[in-house]
Amino acid sequence: MTLKERCYPFAHMIRTGKEEGIYPYFRPVTRTWGPEVDVGDRHLIMVGSNDYLGLTHDPRVREAAIRSLSSYGTGPGGSRFLCGNMALHEVLEDRLAAFVGKKRAIVHTTGFSVNLGAIGCLLNSDDVILCDREDHYSIFEGCRSSRAKIVPFPHNDVEAASRKLAHAVQKHPDGVVILITEGVFSMSGDVAPLADFARLKKKYPNLWMYLDDAHGLGVMGPGGKGTAAHCGVTSQIDFIMGTFSKALASIGGFIASDDDDIIEYMKHNSKTLIFSAALPASNVATVLACLDVLEEEPERIQRLRDITRQVREGYRRIGLAVRESETPIIPIRIGPEEKAYVFAQELFENGVFALPAVFPAVPKGQAVIRTAYMSTHEQRHIDYVLETVDRLARKHRIRSVDLPESEAFLEPCDFAAAKSCGAQ
Numbered sequence: 001m002t003l004k005e006r007c008y009p010f011a012h013m014i015r016t017g018k019e020e021g022i023y024p025y026f027r028p029v030t031r032t033w034g035p036e037v038d039v040g041d042r043h044l045i046m047v048g049s050n051d052y053l054g055l056t057h058d059p060r061v062r063e064a065a066i067r068s069l070s071s072y073g074t075g076p077g078g079s080r081f082l083c084g085n086m087a088l089h090e091v092l093e094d095r096l097a098a099f100v101g102k103k104r105a106i107v108h109t110t111g112f113s114v115n116l117g118a119i120g121c122l123l124n125s126d127d128v129i130l131c132d133r134e135d136h137y138s139i140f141e142g143c144r145s146s147r148a149k150i151v152p153f154p155h156n157d158v159e160a161a162s163r164k165l166a167h168a169v170q171k172h173p174d175g176v177v178i179l180i181t182e183g184v185f186s187m188s189g190d191v192a193p194l195a196d197f198a199r200l201k202k203k204y205p206n207l208w209m210y211l212d213d214a215h216g217l218g219v220m221g222p223g224g225k226g227t228a229a230h231c232g233v234t235s236q237i238d239f240i241m242g243t244f245s246k247a248l249a250s251i252g253g254f255i256a257s258d259d260d261d262i263i264e265y266m267k268h269n270s271k272t273l274i275f276s277a278a279l280p281a282s283n284v285a286t287v288l289a290c291l292d293v294l295e296e297e298p299e300r301i302q303r304l305r306d307i308t309r310q311v312r313e314g315y316r317r318i319g320l321a322v323r324e325s326e327t328p329i330i331p332i333r334i335g336p337e338e339k340a341y342v343f344a345q346e347l348f349e350n351g352v353f354a355l356p357a358v359f360p361a362v363p364k365g366q367a368v369i370r371t372a373y374m375s376t377h378e379q380r381h382i383d384y385v386l387e388t389v390d391r392l393a394r395k396h397r398i399r400s401v402d403l404p405e406s407e408a409f410l411e412p413c414d415f416a417a418a419k420s421c422g423a424q
């Protein structure tokens with residue numbers, strides 16, 4: 001098969017979606033105010049962004065980014081290993097480590113490159129990685145690059161993870177065994193039962209725990225310190241990874257740990273750190289300014305939680321199946337992929353920007369519209385979105401009452417673990 005033949009069926013499918021007017025991705029946003037955006041001549045309410053605290057347009061944050069440009073310029077000039085390491089990176093590392101309750105941290109240029117570089121360099125073919133099936137693609141890429149044995153377990157299923165862990169420990173007595181989970185799952189908004197996972201360490205003290213808290217940082221826990229703090233298990237999580245591309249209004253990522261030796265090893269062996277350019281100063285300064293705002297204005301997080309609660313209640317009133325959680329990611333469950341594309345297109349035509357998540361981001365036939373809310377959404381935004389979703393949900397028959405019983409995933413689930421993290 002030629003390269004052209006390999007690509008043609010896919011390109012054809014995309015072209016058809018565009019011709020039918022239901023292709024939803026890569027929409028060129030021409031202006032953004034945070035909760036409102038322009039796409040060409042359309043003005044829309046954004047309910048798909050990960051800018052959870054609405055800090056991308058905060059004047060203090062923008063000012064900090066601009067100021068750093070005068071001292072450091074626009075680009076880093078190289079990888080951190082060579083000439084791109086700035087004092088500002090190290091200031092941020094100290095600040096992040098303290099923020100998440102760890103001793104040291106290493107900043108990378110994206111969150112994806114943290115997972116790829118860190119997991120890839122820490123583990124090898126003697127080791128076993130237990131992963132939640134719904135972990136982010138970057139985690140799986142890191143696992144693949146490490147060549148360790150990957151053992152997925154069903155989403156948030158502590159029992160299944162525990163069984164697989166017992167087996168792994170028995171079969172690989174000399175290898176490292178690590179459990180990797182997200183704190184807040186990017187598509188479902190579910191919270192991992194971290195306290196239950198951490199409890200596994202009592203029986204298996206050599207188990208390592210790696211938390212990807214991309215969506216929990218700035219959102220969960222006291223002061224937005226993340227899901228480990230929310231669940232009260234910071235000291236039991238060996239690695240806390242986070243990104244700056246969500247609540248921290250920038251791009252970039254970090255990994256934090258209490259172990260100096262492991263940090264030093266990662267710093268010199270993470271390929272994505274060594275062989276990729278450093279995070280530009282303006283991004284670093286943005287994150288530092290966001291951390292200042294978080295400290296000064298904890299009410300932002302409270303406002304986000306209030307909005308989240310209000311929207312969840314609103315979705316329930318409409319009759320949508322909404323899982324128990326307290327995160328600002330609230331998927332609207334649709335089912336068939338085609339229907340999700342049509343639904344997203346009609347949202348768009350009605351002034352609401354939210355995108356479908358389809359396989360492989362979610363299981364086949366279980367497409368959702370991923371809505372996510374921001375602390376800068378105003379009441380008028382929420383009212384308008386709820387009214388629009390209500391109308392379209394009736395039209396497209398996606399309310400619980402309209403769904404066949406066999407679509408179990410659509411049932412509202414009493415996901416106690418999501419609320420309590422399994423904490424006793």
Ligand SMILES: Cc1ncc(COP(=O)(O)O)c(C=O)c1O
Pocket residue numbers: 110111112113115136138182186212214215243244245251252253
């Ligand atoms: C759970 C999770 N981990 C890692 C990443 C990668 O982060 P970044 O966008 O900073 O590369 C994402 C991004 O979507 C994510 O959702």
